[in-house]
Amino acid sequence: MTTSKNIPPHAMPLLGALAALAYTMASASTASADASAKLKAYGKHLSSECTTCHRIDGSDNGIPPIIGWPSEAFVAVLVSYRDGERTNQAMVSVAKSLDEQQMEALASYFGSIEPK
Numbered sequence: 509m510t511t512s513k514n515i516p517p518h519a520m521p522l523l524g525a526l527a528a529l530a531y532t533m534a535s536a537s538t539a540s541a542d543a544s545a546k547l548k549a550y551g552k553h554l555s556s557e558c559t560t561c562h563r564i565d566g567s568d569n570g571i572p573p574i575i576g577w578p579s580e581a582f583v584a585v586l587v588s589y590r591d592g593e594r595t596n597q598a599m600v601s602v603a604k605s606l607d608e609q610q611m612e613a614l615a616s617y618f619g620s621i622e623p624k
């Protein structure tokens with residue numbers, strides 16, 4: 509144990525606890541990276557319903573582009589269509605067909621695409 513020669517014996521359990529904590533934190537962040545990758549993949553799967561109208565390259569064909577938005581703003585807009593605050597017919601019916609998790613998945617996917 510060359511690394512422990514300057515560490516008093518009573519400090520060893522503390523080091524063990526710190527190592528365990530670091531390990532727990534590392535695996536927790538791996539789990540959440542995994543969850544966000546899954547969410548994004550789910551959003552990509554759902555996005556075909558949107559890309560019949562919205563262009564994925566960020567250009568405006570008379571329908572506004574929806575890529576590169578912050579997630580919260582994206583979800584808030586969908587909610588505003590769902591709740592009738594925004595009244596565009598096509599978007600109201602699209603938004604009514606989505607649950608919160610699907611909105612977040614779509615936000616995660618479209619938000620990850622950089623406008624050109």
Ligand code: HEC
Pocket residue numbers: 554555557558559560561562570571572573574582585586594595596598599602614
């Ligand atoms: C039938 C065509 C159509 C489909 C399908 C469609 N949209 Fe839209 N979307 C529109 C139109 C048109 C607007 C602009 C409406 C308005 O002026 O409020 C819009 C607006 C939006 C906006 C707000 C854009 C802004 O700049 O304010 C978001 C976000 C959005 N759509 C997301 C989606 C998502 C996510 C899907 C798929 C689940 C989807 N749309 C599917 C036609 C569509």
